[in-house]
Amino acid sequence: MSPIDFSKFLNTISSEPLRVLNSSIPKSKYIPIDLSESNQILNTVDISSSSKLGMFVNNHIKKHHALVAYGGYLEVRNIYKGSSHFNSQAEEERNIHLGVDLWCGDETPILTPLDGVVHSFKNNTNYGDYGPTIILTHNISGVAFYTLYGHLSLASINKLKVGKEFKKGEQIATLGDTSVNGDYPPHLHFQIIKDIQDYNGDYPGVCSENDLGFYKGNCPDPSLLLKL
Template identity: 70%
Template structure:
């Protein structure tokens, strides 16, 4: 297995020019950072358990900044997961640290492969607060294998998909779902890099506990390395 620092260097060198998972014609000037952190006092006074209320917060932020996409969330500690037993139970330590980057935009938005890819696996993860329809792509570049995960997609995105199906860089792979199918969130893409898939298929933890953070921070580096955000 490659050393962590070498994998990070590999990603940086690979992405000297930014890659896109949304429409490449959207300029980076139309991307605006957004915080869903527990330290964001605005979120602490609204009902983040409601996808409609959270959507209003996100959409207002995008509109106020004359943007098209709001992004962020890598290693962000979030209170939003408290609404679902999928992330916490009496038997387990609370999972509330986000391991991917979220790209908040409209349902139906097209998603594109950042690199040549093969479909590793896919699934509809239907737990409340989970990914909903999810695709994991495998990439083999310069002798290095790694994976990217796409969560909160539409059902149609996985209807006719096949394991082993190939996509070229910039091919459309999916569309975003809405709150009725995506785990009850405002429409967004959860995008995550995974070095070692650990035998998972159609799913991989996108939120971790504080105890497990050291491992996941190594295994799931910041997706902004690819997106150049």
């Protein structure tokens, strides 16, 4: 299935928005946020500080009387510049975000949008990394693909097992706080992956410009499911 066909397939799974956050939060309480390098207001914020970035995000949410700020698919960001996990002399800088971030309070329940099985999980402890992460396998109409949930709480993976089944809408985890989530304000990184390759409990959530063609095809816009 080509990248275009796969995106079309994802879009037809549901005509209604699928949920990955606490289902009691109405869609009217979601507000988009721009964390790209082109946001001049963000350029005045010390984004190397999780508390100051958190203040920026929370002020944006409060200003719009919302509960969740979302966005970031294919966004070019400066947030990663302070982490060697994304920047090393041996590799091209990785700064293009491949999932959707949903910014909200820690301990927010995380749901699976579709029936799924635990493919893998891991605590990715690099500075700026996902922290506790779960990857689910889905099989819809004979088409297998994966969803990744990053920046979770440690409790989310403590007793988890590969092969555990979850039904659509069932809680799979809770959001982690700054102390475990890679040093970010609390948020969910949600990503769709067509081919998981050889990864377990991890998959690149940020890529370089040179690799964007591959990852854009392998990691389509999560809004195809979330309808944000």
